[in-house]
Amino acid sequence: MDAATIYREAKKHVSRKRHQRGSIVEKSGAFYVVYRTTVDSERKQIWHKLCEKNRATGHGSKSATAVRELAEDHMREVNASDGVRPEEDLTITEFWEQTYLPFITANLKPSTYLGYQQVWLKHLKPHFGEKTLREYRTPDGSLFLTQLAKTLRPRTVAHIKFLCSGLFSHAVNTGKVETNPWHDCKVLGKYTKKNSATQHYTLEEMENVITALVDHVDAQLIMALAFFLGLRKGEIQGLQWSDIDGEYIHIRRAIVRGNVGTPKTEKSVRSLPIIQPVRGLLKLWRAKCGDGVWVFDRGMMTIARKTIMPTLKDAGLPWKGYHAGRRGLGTELRNITGNSTAGRDVLGHEDEAVTKDHYEGALPEGALSAMKLLEAKASAKA
DSSP states (O other): OOHHHHHHHHHHHHTSOOOOOOEEEEETTEEEEEEEEEETTEEEEEEEEEEEOBGGGTBSSTTSHHHHHHHHHHHHHHHHHTTOOOGGGOBHHHHIIIIIHHHHHHHSOHHHHHHHHHHIIIIIHHHHTTOBTTTOOHHHHHHHHHHHTTTSOHHHHHHHHHHHHHHHHHHHHTTSOSSOGGGGOOOSSOOSSOOOOOOOOOHHHHHHHHHHTTTOHHHHHHHHHHHHSOOOHHHHHTOBGGGBOSSEEEEOOEEETTEEEOOSSGGGSEEEEOOHHHHHHHHHHHHHHOSOSBSOOSOHHHHIIIIIHHHHHHHTOOOOOTHHHHHHHHHHHHHHHSSSHHHHHHHTOSSHHHHHHHSSOOOOHHHHHHHHHHHHHHHHHO
16 A cells, blocks of 8 residues: 555544543533534534432532433433444554544654554554454463564564554553553564664765766765765755755755655754765756756655666665665764764754664674773773
């Protein structure tokens, strides 16, 4: 299922009817349950009278058991007439479609919730099936993760577990269940596969890539922006000429799967100095493409498929993806400065741990061990 289809499915589920509890209100010596329903194709608020206020009959306050039971009985009929199942019978799939998917669609960036929807369709919907929220238990999740660990890498399994835990956490916070069964779920045993090493470009490799793309200035500039300034693919796509002045490129937006939005995090809104490998290509591309709002009118993946990948293949050079440029920059900055601080700020990460764990190439074990020994020797003499 492509991104456009996933997005349409997500929007379609936002308007589905949800289970209503109604609100009990006291007015003019009587109690009412207030809720919304569809009347003549319009959504309207309804005030249904439950009873007169009377302590002698047990209807002395809106929190009285007798009053609440009247409200629950009426709302059960309302939900049934709307085709909504009782809350205690709500399946995980129904909760996803009626509550969680609309929530993440409204609150997360398209790249995130579309990725979640792909995980849901491929792995979670078949697993959860017709199970209800209330009957799902921790052993169910642990057995599921253990099966996944036989064919998927640890990082992928961790992403799936994160989504499951988020879904049930939302169910807890919306009063659908009391506890999150995914809190203690884990893989029972070992993974069959190990995480694959993330690829990054070295400075020499990137220089060769840019040289090979000599007949395609736009592609040269894109690769330079990815490596020398560490821009994400969506940030490159979202660049406008007005974001560029004499000395800086100001990252203010990102375009992900056609959706114009803000960059990934607050730290990603940043201003980066234009260094020489980028400055020269910017001038060449500006002169070639002429006036316009966007720096790049073509999509990043279109440029990759039709220009960069075939050109690099002909030159015998590897295509590692745009993100490998960001990782390469993180590694180079670490080598130059000896720490992850510069990489964190240039790449727009919230903290150094992200830069260190995912955006810096690892030293060989021998070199790392030797540095540890040197550190210990220096500490002993201090």
